[in-house]
Amino acid sequence: MxxxxxxxxxxxxxxxxxxxxxxxxxxxxxxxxxxxxxxxxxxxxxxxxxxxxxxxxxxxxxxxxxxxxxxxxxxxxxxxxxxxxxxxxxxxxxxxxxxxxxxxxxxxxxxxxxxxxxxxxxxxxxxxxxxxxxxxxxxxxxxxxxxxxxxxxxxxxxxxxxxxxADVVAERTDMARADWASHQEVERLADHYEAQMQEAGFFFPETKAESMRTNLRNMWSRMPLTQADVRMLHGVLRQMVRWKQRDG
The missing domain is CATH 3.40.1280.10 (SPOUT methyltransferase, trefoil knot domain)
Known part of the structure; x- marks a missing residue:
């Protein structure tokens, strides 16, 4: 027909x-x-x-x-x-x-x-x-x-x-059964990384530490992260810390 x-x-x-x-x-x-x-x-x-x-x-x-x-x-x-x-x-x-x-x-x-x-x-x-x-x-x-x-x-x-x-969408993101991470979830991820990087002595010299933290926060805010991404990045950092502790 x-x-x-x-x-x-x-x-x-x-x-x-x-x-x-x-x-x-x-x-x-x-x-x-x-x-x-x-x-x-x-x-x-x-x-x-x-x-x-x-x-x-x-x-x-x-x-x-x-x-x-x-x-x-x-x-x-x-x-x-x-x-x-x-x-x-x-x-x-x-x-x-x-x-x-x-x-x-x-x-x-x-x-x-x-x-x-x-x-x-x-x-x-x-x-x-x-x-x-x-x-x-x-x-x-x-x-x-x-x-x-x-x-x-x-x-x-x-x-x-x-x-x-037809209504042709110029751009879209297929979420593949994932949801976007909330601002709070991204902030917690940033806090986790910042704390471990502080312990590792990353923020050096002290005179540049504040601008380095600001740049890192800005980087996290620019990244379109899903909740699955956030969980994975938390897991990556935890495993790296465990590995370093075993090595020590």
Whole structure:
């Protein structure tokens, strides 16, 4: 069953290799997209190589809309974006992938149907294909090697779609069944180390002892310690003291 989430259709125009169609399906499903449309696949349809490469995303291939030409594939769409790495001599809005998917998300949320076109592997979309689009999306790739694999291009746009429509956390810490140490627990750890370092004669000369203690306290306060970290560091110091006492 297709996802109920409104989303764009990804249209593969005259794709040549079944493996790339399957890889594109897998990339789409990775990011919650399942509206694939195929325009005149070179090797016919269905394609066993596509199924093998889809690796779990086979339902996208089963549900893919098959069209004889581009006009038929996008006939129901309100806005069409063409992917291309080359200047075409056509006056069009040119989006970055991020901007293209933000605009797509805005239009889809407003109830519009949006299609994103991907060209065949050999040379990409033809000028006639791009002329049918309302806008172009271009990836900022190395100008000396601008060609992207079909599935890679699909993956990149699918990722930007996900970023535009999902709550993507920029950074997080997985706690692995641990809790952060409290300020009091860190203070006790600092006290433990400071006492042992005092006994070992670390704070020398006396004129620098106070600034050395301050720097150590500052170091402990900067460290993001879990309760497990604190217990381990207490244990490390106790064992070192026991070892020194045995040695003495």
């Amino acid at each position: 297709p996802y109920e989430t409104p989303q764009p259709a990804f249209v593969l125009v005259r794709p040549q290799m079944g493996e790339n169609i399957g890889a594109a399906a897998r990339a789409m499903l990775n990011f919650g997209l399942d509206r694939m449309r195929l325009v005149a696949p070179r090797d016919g349809w269905p394609n066993p190589q596509a199924v093998a490469m889809a690796s779990g995303a086979g339902r996208l291939l089963d549900e893919a809309l098959l069209a004889d030409d581009l006009a038929g594939a996008v006939a129901d769409c309100h806005f069409v974006i063409a992917t291309t790495a080359r200047m075409r001599g056509l006056t069009k809005p040119v989006f970055s992938p991020e901007r293209a998917m933000a605009e797509t998300a805005r239009r889809v949320a407003a109830g519009e149907r949006v299609a994103v076109l991907f060209g065949p592997e050999r040379a990409g979309l033809e000028n006639a294909d791009v002329a049918c689009a309302n806008a172009v999306v271009t990836v900022p790739v190395n100008p000396d090697f601008a060609s992207l694999n079909l599935a890679q291009c699909v993956l990149l746009l699918a990722y930007e779609w996900r970023r535009a429509t």
